[in-house]
Amino acid sequence: MRRTSALILIGNEILSGRTRDDNIQFLALRLGELGIPLVEIRVIPDIRETIVNTVTELRARFDEVFTTGGIGPTHDDITSPCVAEAFGVPWEIHPPTFTLLEDRFGRENFNPARQRMAKLPKGATPIANPVSIAPGFTIGNVHVLAGVPRIMRAMFEELAPTLQKGAPVFSRTWHTTSLYEGALADGLEAIQDRFPDLDLGSYPFHREDGRHGVALVAKGQDVQHVNEAAQAIHDLLKEKGGSPVEGEPPV
């Protein structure tokens, strides 16, 4: 069964270049393993209308939607009320989360800003946060995670067992030095035509020390087809004068 997912990174820090993203690759790999591959990613600012519209659009188009960022206590943390708006439900205190956070912070430090983190869209299920307590949540097919990578990963692993898995994606890679993509393109396209269910990719590499070459990847849900395509890729690299080595090229 083919399942799909999309990811929305919410916040200005990636768009401004302040922060280098450290969430995409983790989620891309884990979702591939779970058979719910990522098909689209958006990075958007913390603007109410943009968040509401993006969540509304993507939750209709993909089986699962993940968001990261914007669930802390500050004025720019507006993901949670925006997701409530996208689902047309109230954004309200979630009593068990309120109690959890009040115990954590102590009553005298549990100020209005921190109380915002106890509000969830009505009907949402919290996702436990083993690092810093304040939870993410799931509502419908939308999963709202923290933006801080360590917290996001912990939340994702709490969530993963509850996700409906799809067929896992298999992948095999051959690389060779010295050859260029342009010499392999026709042969690779012929292999792609034989295996229309697979995704064949060609990734040139150029190292600082002058080593260069190309990696060819066959990927798909039919392991037999992936193995046959990998053999054909090996034979193509040989035929064109390369020295095929299985796996990714060394850095």
Add this chain to the structure above:
Amino acid sequence: MRRTSALILIGNEILSGRTRDDNIQFLALRLGELGIPLVEIRVIPDIRETIVNTVTELRARFDEVFTTGGIGPTHDDITSPCVAEAFGVPWEIHPPTFTLLEDRFGRENFNPARQRMAKLPKGATPIANPVSIAPGFTIGNVHVLAGVPRIMRAMFEELAPTLQKGAPVFSRTWHTTSLYEGALADGLEAIQDRFPDLDLGSYPFHREDGRHGVALVAKGQDVQHVNEAAQAIHDLLKEKGGSPVEGEPPV
């Protein structure tokens, strides 16, 4: 003057997790410097309809649109014909580029796959590629760059002098250890309310060795407002018992 840009990363390797993105932060920082800040990023697969629709939507919504990836010689390199389709123009041999590439590869090696790299949307202007010759191009407000970071950066610097600049974005940051966001949220929101033209951000940090704290950033095009907000942030951190230090927290 407020100018805006969007970025489209085209290709399956980021979505599958094979490759960690190394283009977003460079472009985010350079476009901020040029006063054309990034307002949205999309990562999409190399599917014709998706590319055409995404380019069509974003070029109408933003002043400048940049794409990376999908301009090599292989069957999955379909960015260039898709951009032609989005503009409703033919995709055809660009004679000066054909000559350039034929000289580079030699007539006998200039096979049909490589000849694809000499095709541009009708009316496009090539962007020189000082690394590996095959050019990117500009058509209207869409700028098509390579996906390999070293080549992308070189193309961007060829392009940058031709872009219409906006007002540059100024930014000042204070950080402190020990304090948490939740203690600062109300005070920060009050500063945001005083400077609605600025973008104030709050970024908690948690280091492996247990150091934690928060960085507060004031950003905007009015340098006077940025400086006043930075002073107010400093005073807030002091008042709440922090030890404010200017700049980003050490790693």
